[in-house]
Amino acid sequence: MTVLGPRALNRATLARQYLLDRADVPVEDAVAHLCGLQAQEPQEPFTGLWSRTRAFTPGLLDHALTGRHVVRTHLMRRTVHLVTAGDALAWRARHDSMLRRRVTTTYRRELTGIGLDELAAAGWAVMADHRPRTMAELVDAVRDRWPGPPRRVLGELLVAALIPMVQMPPRGLWQTKAGVRNLPLAIWLGRETDPLPDGTGSADDPVGQRLVRRYLAAYGPAATADIRAWSGLTGLPAAVRAMRDELVTFRDERGRVLLDLPDAPRPSPDTPAPVRFLPAFDNAILGYDDRSRVIDDAHLGLSVAGLRAVLVDGRVAATWTTHDQRLQVTPLRPLSARERKSVSEEAHALATFLDQGVDAVRITADPG
Structure with a gap:
């Protein structure tokens, strides 16, 4: 595998x-x-x-x-x-x-x-x-x-x-x-919520199967523990078993079995990733049981504390906030000169979008 x-x-x-x-x-x-x-x-x-x-x-x-x-x-x-x-x-x-x-x-x-x-x-x-x-x-x-x-x-x-x-x-x-x-x-x-069809909770669980497909399209490849962590639902393994024939499987470096949709995008690991500013509690981080694909273990607490994150090369590398007409970025690791430039450019674009009177962007010194 x-x-x-x-x-x-x-x-x-x-x-x-x-x-x-x-x-x-x-x-x-x-x-x-x-x-x-x-x-x-x-x-x-x-x-x-x-x-x-x-x-x-x-x-x-x-x-x-x-x-x-x-x-x-x-x-x-x-x-x-x-x-x-x-x-x-x-x-x-x-x-x-x-x-x-x-x-x-x-x-x-x-x-x-x-x-x-x-x-x-x-x-x-x-x-x-x-x-x-x-x-x-x-x-x-x-x-x-x-x-x-x-x-x-x-x-x-x-x-x-x-x-x-x-x-x-x-x-x-x-x-x-x-x-x-x-x-x-x-x-x-103007419409009642959809009732659960017969079979929910059993191997046929049609609503659960649709949830799994939708989750994998937006978050996969992922383990069943990741699906549970995102949804909060405990009954989805039955739905997964019912649809295993339509899924492809991989393993991560921990040995966990990862499920995925056959035609979903899986870009090369060498694909360049732009700087992105995430809001508080973003599901790109919180939508997994194992969040190591996006954030280092040392910084996991940030993801549940409501701090906004900055992705650099695809991973959480800084936090950001706005205060007193300033957008401030605080690195969690040393940033190269090129990374600082990219972060600054995206921060200025975000400040314009936020339209909160932000007239300065500051990237603090790298952590000691």
Whole structure:
């Protein structure tokens, strides 16, 4: 079985994440191909799409959000993702049990004795008037019947697990600060979420198979542990077994079996990789169990701490931030003169895009 080293896996990831070459595709198509963008920080997807697509402007994503083509909703790993309306409707039921399990496991003691189906029915009844509500307003409406759990716990259970919700615009619009107002997906999109077909969880699991294909198209080659880490779902190995005949397999240097689509791009490890600026919590890093194809072990903490990353030669080599009209890049390793020049050029382009009054770019000294 062919062994793929970290650099080969890196170039495959960059190609599929539109980070090797920016893609000339509409916003909705980019969001669909990427299987969504992590979006708990509302402004971050704008940078993620700018780094991946040609001629991207913030108004394109704003239009997709207000036009109900893409939505902000809890999905993979119980985190807020920006996904297409079609994917939200098709995938939500497959994620329901995971979402419930993650909330109830986190707050097991606080939720003792709470009937989840009864609470969900009460929440749906409150939202039946089609009026967007904050989490606090939804909790207020059911609090008399469930006075025991802390308000935050009850709210998270309703909004992030029991009722498929969309976070309404203006939340997530360009340079807009807005609190979260929730509305059921079915009301916002005018269609119920797709029910799970017969066979889900068995070897036939059709929704799981589609998820695996989509994941591999955007993240492969990958191990089943990577698929689980990205999705948060535990039942996908059955789907993988059902579709093994249509997949090709490799091994990484750790000996893990990697799955892939036969015709997916796997560029040469020698393919040049441009500098790219990633937003906080980008799935190009977080979408794997083994993240070594993109980031060194010493820097893994950065990927979950909300620090924005800079890819140099395809790997996380610096972090970046904006403050006091300055875009600052902080290297994590020594950068060559040519690398510093490339980072500076891309940083200036990003500063222009961000349109936040940034009038200076500073690359700090290399780490000691």
